[in-house]
Amino acid sequence: MDVNEIFRLRLEAEMKAQGLNPASLSIRADMNRRAVTDLLAGRAQSPKLSTAYKLAKCLSVTLDALTGDAPQKAIAPSLLALLSQYTQAEQERLAEAILRLPRAPETTPQEPEPSGTRLPPLTLLPPTSDPPDSKEH
Numbered sequence: 001m002d003v004n005e006i007f008r009l010r011l012e013a014e015m016k017a018q019g020l021n022p023a024s025l026s027i028r029a030d031m032n033r034r035a036v037t038d039l040l041a042g043r044a045q046s047p048k049l050s051t052a053y054k055l056a057k058c059l060s061v062t063l064d065a066l067t068g069d070a071p072q073k074a075i076a077p078s079l080l081a082l083l084s085q086y087t088q089a090e091q092e093r094l095a096e097a098i099l100r101l102p103r104a105p106e107t108t109p110q111e112p113e114p115s116g117t118r119l120p121p122l123t124l125l126p127p128t129s130d131p132p133d134s135k136e137h
Helices: 003-017 022-028 035-041 049-058 063-067 077-083 088-100
Strands: none
Touching (some): 022 035
16 A cells, blocks of 8 residues: 555544534635545545645644654564564464453452551341430449
8 A cells, every 4th residue: 555545544533523514624724625535535636745644733632643654563572583584474473372361351450558557347227126224224
């Protein structure tokens, strides 16, 4: 997939996510009403950098987010160093093996217990019909 196709797909996805149609985005970007429609249809093959920048700005995303160079999830440097020691085929086999590993269940963090002595829970007794007689003492 070339950069123009990636741009079109990401532009369309971002528009949908924000509830915009091609005409409204074109107008917002101060462009011809059909400009975005033509981009999405492939009639305008490779948008000028200034056009791509205007569209990204109107969508409140970076140009990288629309061109495919947006940052991906970070991979630990130690894992990258380890994997780089293997061939591409071996890396694929390792990836398959990792996918077969059982995943640890997600846990929610527990609130730490306060330091000191903890009192046992309070047990409530049902009310009695006769109040205690204080005159017997």
